[in-house]
Amino acid sequence: MAHPHAMPSPVALPGVSKIVAVGSGKGGVGKTTVAVNLAIALSKLGQRVGLMDADVYGPNVPLMMGSSQPPKVGAGNIIEPNLTHGLKTISIGYISPGDKPMVMRGPMLHQIIRQFLQQVNWGELDYLIVDLPPGTGDVAISLVQTVPLTGAIVVSTPSDVSLEDARKALEMFAQVNVEVLGIVENMSHFTCPHCHHEIDIFSRGGAERTAKQFNVPFLGAIELVPAIREGGDRGLPVALAGPKSPQAAAFYAIAERVMEQAEKAAAAATDVIEIK
Ligand SMILES: Nc1ncnc2c1ncn2[C@@H]1O[C@H](COP(=O)(O)OP(=O)(O)OP(=O)(O)O)[C@@H](O)[C@H]1O
Numbered sequence: 614m615a616h617p618h619a620m621p622s623p624v625a626l627p628g629v630s631k632i633v634a635v636g637s638g639k640g641g642v643g644k645t646t647v648a649v650n651l652a653i654a655l656s657k658l659g660q661r662v663g664l665m666d667a668d669v670y671g672p673n674v675p676l677m678m679g680s681s682q683p684p685k686v687g688a689g690n691i692i693e694p695n696l697t698h699g700l701k702t703i704s705i706g707y708i709s710p711g712d713k714p715m716v717m718r719g720p721m722l723h724q725i726i727r728q729f730l731q732q733v734n735w736g737e738l739d740y741l742i743v744d745l746p747p748g749t750g751d752v753a754i755s756l757v758q759t760v761p762l763t764g765a766i767v768v769s770t771p772s773d774v775s776l777e778d779a780r781k782a783l784e785m786f787a788q789v790n791v792e793v794l795g796i797v798e799n800m801s802h803f804t805c806p807h808c809h810h811e812i813d814i815f816s817r818g819g820a821e822r823t824a825k826q827f828n829v830p831f832l833g834a835i836e837l838v839p840a841i842r843e844g845g846d847r848g849l850p851v852a853l854a855g856p857k858s859p860q861a862a863a864f865y866a867i868a869e870r871v872m873e874q875a876e877k878a879a880a881a882a883t884d885v886i887e888i889k
Pocket residue numbers: 637639640641642643644645646647668671673745746747799800835836837838839840841842843845846
């Protein structure tokens with residue numbers, strides 16, 4: 614008999630080639646900003662992309678994507694994702710909009726994560742990007758119990774406080790056997806618009822050092838730029854401007870590296886299955 618607390622085996626989503634989670638230990642470091650802009654960049658680079666908002670208590674994808682319409686539910690309770698900026702997206706914010714918080718316990722949260730994965734009509738996707746809530750809690754566990762992840766991206770600012778929490782996220786992904794595709798340093802530095810002097814507000818370079826320490830790839834650094842915040846607040850993420858836009862270029866460079874790492878991880882996973 615199976616152990617009552619044994620992890621259920623994750624099952625791949627038919628038609629979805631790679632699933633990549635974006636997480637961090639700490640809140641407010643830019644996970645959603647990275648997830649949204651990365652998803653748009655991947656899509657502009659020719660990939661078929663879905664974006665799942667797994668931050669059930671604090672969903673920010675609707676605001677940042679500028680999408681709010683409630684999804685249609687079809688036969689067999691299949692949920693149609695919203696199509697926004699060329700991406701298929703789902704968020705609890707589409708179902709329960711406004712400022713009313715979702716008050717729920719773990720089992721219901723697990724159910725929502727499962728539904729968002731299995732009951733949404735994702736169709737054929739090259740990438741499903743999953744925006745995780747802060748911390749190392751229930752949602753990440755529900756996710757890895759439900760589907761095999763291609764890998765995870767850890768976002769951190771370069772400050773010691775953020776990196777301390779990023780290390781916890783790295784440790785968590787290791788514990789649940791999820792490969793870390795790399796670390797992104799967000800709010801790396803700020804360039805003064807007047808004198809063009811670069812100011813290391815959060816102490817630039819820390820995330821790259823942490824990546825080396827943990828022997829995981831460093832995916833790139835994103836500057837602290839007002840346009841990134843404005844794009845998020847207006848539902849028009851900077852990545853929409855394309856790879857030539859100075860504010861968006863870093864997200865495209867990161868998207869290219871994510872593709873490289875995800876291809877490698879996916880190929881390695883197939884090898885393991887074949888050997889078995
Ligand atoms: N590189 C950046 N430059 C300027 N503003 C940024 C940058 N990255 C993120 N922000 C802003 O910082 C705030 C927090 O970012 P975001 O919501 O993406 O973080 P988060 O890690 O997803 O937060 P939470 O833990 O609450 O989910 C947002 O207002 C966002 O627009």
